[in-house]
Amino acid sequence: DTAVSQTPKYLVTQMGNDKSIKCEQNLGHDTMYWYKQDSKKFLKIMFSYNNKELIINETVPNRFSPKSPDKAHLNLHINSLELGDSAVYFCASSQGSLAGGLGTQYFGPGTRLLVL
Amino acid sequence: AQSVAQPEDQVNVAEGNPLTVKCTYSVSGNPYLFWYVQYPNRGLQFLLKYITGDNLVKGSYGFEAEFNKSQTSFHLKKPSALVSDSALYFCAVRDIGTGGFKTIFGAGTRLFVKA
Numbered sequence: 001d002t003a004v005s006q007t008p009k010y011l012v013t014q015m016g017n018d019k020s021i022k023c024e025q026n027l028g029h030d031t032m033y034w035y036k037q038d039s040k041k042f043l044k045i046m047f048s049y050n051n052k053e054l055i056i057n058e059t060v061p062n063r064f065s066p067k068s069p070d071k072a073h074l075n076l077h078i079n080s081l082e083l084g085d086s087a088v089y090f091c092a093s094s095q096g097s098l099a100g101g102l103g104t105q106y107f108g109p110g111t112r113l114l115v116l
Numbered sequence: 117a118q119s120v121a122q123p124e125d126q127v128n129v130a131e132g133n134p135l136t137v138k139c140t141y142s143v144s145g146n147p148y149l150f151w152y153v154q155y156p157n158r159g160l161q162f163l164l165k166y167i168t169g170d171n172l173v174k175g176s177y178g179f180e181a182e183f184n185k186s187q188t189s190f191h192l193k194k195p196s197a198l199v200s201d202s203a204l205y206f207c208a209v210r211d212i213g214t215g216g217f218k219t220i221f222g223a224g225t226r227l228f229v230k231a
Contacts, residue, residue, distance in 0.1 A: 004159070041204060043221040056218050090159055102148055102167055102210060105219060107159030
């Protein structure tokens with residue numbers, strides 16, 4: 001069974017479109033994350049949710065809107081896609097609160113977004 | 117602010133030889149350090165972490181890392197490299213200040229193991 005899954009795996013779209021990426025974890029974790037990995041493989045956190053509440057919101061354009069319907073899901077919606085949004089987006093989860101914030105993060109396989 | 121540095125973009129080693137992937141850190145409090153590995157077209161996989169205790173931490177796939185407080189380093193090591201170890205390795209530090217939920221990653225080091 002996949003611990004952290006993301007859909008879709010690949011996403012090719014035109015500039016200006018709106019798209020969503022979904023993430024689900026079956027590990028029972030209470031904290032979920034979105035990371036962006038650029039073409040140089042640099043990995044940066046975008047958002048983090050703990051028990052469905054937003055706790056980290058890095059300097060990300062407000063075209064990016066995360067949504068956590070429950071602890072097992074964290075979706076990412078992107079409005080008005082731009083060329084610079086092309087990247088690999090990784091979802092991750094960890095047991096945050098009980099581990100004092102030091103729980104190991106488990107990553108999904110990534111969603112490769114290409115904006116044309 | 118917390119940060120990690122991986123001074124080498126790439127490390128080349130022959131199969132069977134020991135390998136070291138370097139990482140130095142800068143933190144304002146106690147360091148909470150992690151190593152992750154990323155294989156091509158895959159997500160990151162946890163290798164090991166240092167929270168407290170023994171300075172030598174053992175992890176998955178025969179990897180270990182040594183925490184050195186005086187040198188603010190957390191180098192990843194393996195006594196005998198395998199071709200299958202070829203991947204991208206990330207050192208990371210957990211920023212406990214923001215509720216403990218923010219991980220800051222280094223730029224990554226690509227390891228090539230030649231047969």
